Amino acid sequence: xxxRVRRSGEKNGIDLFxxxxxxxxxxxxDVLDYIALNLDPSLGYYRxxxxxxxxxxxxxxxxxxxxxxxxxxKVQGEDILLEPLNNRVIRDLIVEP
Amino acid sequence: MVLDVSKVxxxxxxxxxxxxxxxxxxxxxxxxxxxxxxxxKGKVGRSGNTIMIGGGxxxxxxxxxxxxxxxxxxxxxxxxxxxxxxxxxxxYLCDQELVRQYVDKxxxxxxxxxxxxxxxxxxxxxxxxxxxxxxxxxxxGKAVKQGVLxxxxxxxxxxxxxxxxxxxxxxxxxALGISIYTGEIIKFKxxxxxxxxxxxxxxxxxxxxxxxxxxxxxxxxxxGADVVDMEFLLFIPTALEPQYIKGSILPYLxxxxxxxxxxxxxxxxxxxxxxxxxxxxxxxxxxxxxxILYAYFWGKGIFEKLDKYGNAMYFDFSKYTDEELLGSFEKxxxxxxxxxxxxxxxxxxxxEVYEFLLKNNKRFKVGLGNEYSMGGIVVxxxxxxxxxxxYAAGEVTGGVFGAFRSADGLTEMLAHGxxxxxxxxxxxxxxxxxxxxxxxxxxxxxxxxxxxxxGISPYLVISQLEQVCDxxxxxxxxxxxxxxxxxxxxxLKEMLxxxxxxxxxxxxxxxxxxxxxxxxxxxxxxxxIHAANLRTESRGTxxxxxxxxxxxREHLYRIIAKLEQGALIHRxxxxxxxxxxxxxxxxxxxxxxxxxxxxxDSNHEG
Numbered sequence: 001x002x003x004r005v006r007r008s009g010e011k012n013g014i015d016l017f018x019x020x021x022x023x024x025x026x027x028x029x030d031v032l033d034y035i036a037l038n039l040d041p042s043l044g045y046y047r048x049x050x051x052x053x054x055x056x057x058x059x060x061x062x063x064x065x066x067x068x069x070x071x072x073x074k075v076q077g078e079d080i081l082l083e084p085l086n087n088r089v090i091r092d093l094i095v096e097p
Numbered sequence: 098m099v100l101d102v103s104k105v106x107x108x109x110x111x112x113x114x115x116x117x118x119x120x121x122x123x124x125x126x127x128x129x130x131x132x133x134x135x136x137x138k139g140k141v142g143r144s145g146n147t148i149m150i151g152g153g154x155x156x157x158x159x160x161x162x163x164x165x166x167x168x169x170x171x172x173x174x175x176x177x178x179x180x181x182x183x184x185x186x187x188x189y190l191c192d193q194e195l196v197r198q199y200v201d202k203x204x205x206x207x208x209x210x211x212x213x214x215x216x217x218x219x220x221x222x223x224x225x226x227x228x229x230x231x232x233x234x235x236x237x238g239k240a241v242k243q244g245v246l247x248x249x250x251x252x253x254x255x256x257x258x259x260x261x262x263x264x265x266x267x268x269x270x271x272a273l274g275i276s277i278y279t280g281e282i283i284k285f286k287x288x289x290x291x292x293x294x295x296x297x298x299x300x301x302x303x304x305x306x307x308x309x310x311x312x313x314x315x316x317x318x319x320x321g322a323d324v325v326d327m328e329f330l331l332f333i334p335t336a337l338e339p340q341y342i343k344g345s346i347l348p349y350l351x352x353x354x355x356x357x358x359x360x361x362x363x364x365x366x367x368x369x370x371x372x373x374x375x376x377x378x379x380x381x382x383x384x385x386x387x388x389i390l391y392a393y394f395w396g397k398g399i400f401e402k403l404d405k406y407g408n409a410m411y412f413d414f415s416k417y418t419d420e421e422l423l424g425s426f427e428k429x430x431x432x433x434x435x436x437x438x439x440x441x442x443x444x445x446x447x448x449e450v451y452e453f454l455l456k457n458n459k460r461f462k463v464g465l466g467n468e469y470s471m472g473g474i475v476v477x478x479x480x481x482x483x484x485x486x487x488y489a490a491g492e493v494t495g496g497v498f499g500a501f502r503s504a505d506g507l508t509e510m511l512a513h514g515x516x517x518x519x520x521x522x523x524x525x526x527x528x529x530x531x532x533x534x535x536x537x538x539x540x541x542x543x544x545x546x547x548x549x550x551x552g553i554s555p556y557l558v559i560s561q562l563e564q565v566c567d568x569x570x571x572x573x574x575x576x577x578x579x580x581x582x583x584x585x586x587x588x589l590k591e592m593l594x595x596x597x598x599x600x601x602x603x604x605x606x607x608x609x610x611x612x613x614x615x616x617x618x619x620x621x622x623x624x625x626i627h628a629a630n631l632r633t634e635s636r637g638t639x640x641x642x643x644x645x646x647x648x649x650r651e652h653l654y655r656i657i658a659k660l661e662q663g664a665l666i667h668r669x670x671x672x673x674x675x676x677x678x679x680x681x682x683x684x685x686x687x688x689x690x691x692x693x694x695x696x697x698d699s700n701h702e703g
Binding site for chain 2: 010013022023025026027030036037039040041042044046048049050051052053054055056058069071072084090091094096097
C-alpha cells in the first residue's frame with residue numbers, strides 16, 4: 001500500500017512510504033507504527049498515551065481528507081493520504097492538544 | 098544544544114499519574130491542606146489503565162450497604178470474607194496489612210468516586226449478588242476527571258512525562274519532566290512525591306494502555322527503593338485478529354456465559370483441543386481465578402508450539418448456529434449499550450466481529466495478553482516506600498495481591514490513594530522541601546539521546562525487549578528460557594547508552610520519550626525475569642513448566658529487588674501475615690491449589 005504522509009518542518013511536503021498493510025484489517029495506527037519502527041522513526045504522530053481501542057479518543061488524524069481516530073480506522077484502497085487534523089500543527093501529524 | 102530546565106514548579110505534594118490512584122491521592126493530599134501538583138503522561142481521565150477496564154469493581158456487600166448506601170447489597174458478604182479471598186488468591190504471598198487496608202478503606206474511597214461519577218452524569222450500576230458496580234472505562238475516566246474538576250486547587254500538568262525522580266541526601270524531593278508537546282523541561286520541587294503511574298507490561302501482546310511502561314517502578318528503583326513480586330504478571334485471552342481489534346479483551350468477555358452460554362472450543366493452531374480438565378470446570382465462571390486456569394491450560398498448549406506459532410490459539414464457536422452466535426453478540430451489545438456506541442464495545446463494531454467469525458469457520462486467533470502486573474514498589478501501611486519522601490499508590494505498588502489479583506484494580510487504586518495522599522501530605526508538612534543533587538545527571542541522560550551521531554532507535558530497543566519477554570518471560574517459563582531472557586536483557590542494557598533519535602527536535606519527539614520508556618521497561622523486566630528465575634516453583638500467575646509444584650515449604654517468600662551501585666540485588670522475605678497463618682504443605686499444581694481454595698470459599702460465595 002502506498003502511504004503518503006504530510007510532513008512539517010525540514011521535511012515539509014508529502015513523504016511516500018510503501019507499507020505491507022492489509023486492506024480492511026490494518027488500522028491507520030498499525031500503518032503509522034510500521035513506518036516509525038521500520039522506515040522513518042522521525043515521523044511525528046500521536047503515540048504517547050494510546051489506548052488503541054477507541055477509548056481515549058486522542059489519536060485523531062485525517063485520512064484522505066476525512067477526520068478519524070487512527071486506532072479504530074481501517075485502511076482501505078491502494079493509496080492513502082495522512083494529514084494532520086487541522087492547521088495548528090506542532091510536528092508532522094501532531095496538532096495542538 | 099544544551100538541555101536546561103525551562104520552568105521550576107514548587108509544591109508540597111507532587112502526584113505522578115493521571116488516573117484513579119493519582120486523582121484520589123491528589124484529592125486526599127489537598128484535603129490535608131497540602132499544596133498539590135498532579136503530573137500526567139496523558140490527559141487526566143483519558144489515560145492510564147483505569148480507562149481500559151472490562152466493566153466492574155467491587156467491595157464487600159455489608160460496606161456496600163452501610164457505607165455506599167446500596168440497599169440491595171448482600172450484607173452476608175463481609176469484609177472478613179473478602180479479606181480471606183484476597184489472601185488465598187494471592188497464594189498467601191500478599192502483605193496482609195495491605196489487604197486489610199484495601200478492605201477497610203476501599204468502601205470510603207469507592208463512595209467518593211461514586212459521588213464524582215454521579216456529578217459527572219456517568220452510569221455506575223450496582224449488581225447486588227456480585228457486590229460490584231458496572232461501568233465502562235470511559236465513564237470511569239470521566240468520574241476521575243470530576244475529582245480534579247471539583248478540586249481546582251490541584252495544579253494539573255498534562256501530557257508531561259516525568260523522566261526521573263530528584264533526590265537529596267535525605268530522600269526524594271521532586272521530579273524532572275518533559276512537556277511532550279513543547280519539549281520543555283519542567284522541574285518539580287516537592288516535599289513528598291506520590292507515584293501513581295501503573296504497572297509494567299514488557300510484552301508485544303497486551304490489553305492495557307500504552308502508558309504501562311513501568312515508569313514509576315523503575316524511577317523508584319533508581320531512587321533506591323525496594324520493589325517486590327515483579328515475577329507476577331496477569332495474562333488473559335486477548336484478540337489477535339481481526340487485526341483491527343488486536344489487543345482487545347473481547348475474547349475474555351466471550352468466555353462469560355451470560356453472553357455466550359456455550360463455552361468456545363479452544364484449540365491450538367493445528368486444531369488440537371486445549372481443554373480445561375473436567376474437575377476444574379466446576380469453578381464458578383465469575384471466580385476470577387479462572388484467569389489463571391485459562392493461562393494454565395490454554396497457555397500450556399500455546400507454550401508447546403510457541404516456536405512454531407507464537408502466542409496464539411483459536412477460539413472456536415462452531416458449536417453455535419449462525420442465529421445463536423448472532424444472539425450472543427446481540428445480548429452483549431444490549432448489556433454494554435448504556436456505555437458504548439450502538440452495536441459497539443469501545444471502538445469495536447460487534448457486528449463486524451460476528452461477520453468475521455462467519456467468514457472464518459466461526460473461529461478467530463486469540464493470545465494471552467498482559468493485563469496487570471502484581472509487582473511493584475514495596476510500601477508500608479502508610480504507602481511510604483523504603484525511600485524517604487516517596488509514596489506510591491495503585492498498580493505501581495506491590496504487595497496487596499501477591500501472586501494473583503482476584504479483587505479489583507480500581508478499588509485498589511482508590512483505597513491506596515485515600516491513604517497515600519494523606520500520609521504524603523503529613524510527611525511534606527513535617528519535612529519541607531530539600532535541594533536535589535541529580536538534576537544535571539538526568540538532563541545529561543536526556544540530552545545524550547538527542548545528540549547527533551550513529552545510534553540505535555529507542556523504538557527498536559523496545560521492540561527487541563518485547564521479543565525477549567515474549568520468548569522467555571511469558572505465562573509459561575523454564576529455567577533455560579529465563580536464562581536466555583536474562584542474557585537478552587543484558588544485551589539490551591548494552592544498547593541503552595547507544596540510543597539516539599533520528600532528529601534532535603524536542604517538540605513531540607516520541608522517539609526521545611521512548612528512550613526514557615525503554616530504560617524503565619528494561620529495568621522492570623530485568624527485575625521480573627531474575628525473580629522468575631529464582632522462584633523454582635509455580636505460584637499464582639508464575640507458571641514454571643520445569644517446577645509445577647506450589648512449594649509452600651521452600652518458596653513461600655517474597656522476592657524483593659533493589660538497585661545497588663547500578664546492579665540489581667535480590668533478597669527473600671517471609672510475607673507479612675499477622676492475621677491468616679501461612680500454609681506449610683505443598684500443593685501438586687496451581688489448578689489443584691485453586692480447586693482447594695474455591696472449595697474452602699464455597700460457603701462464602703453462596
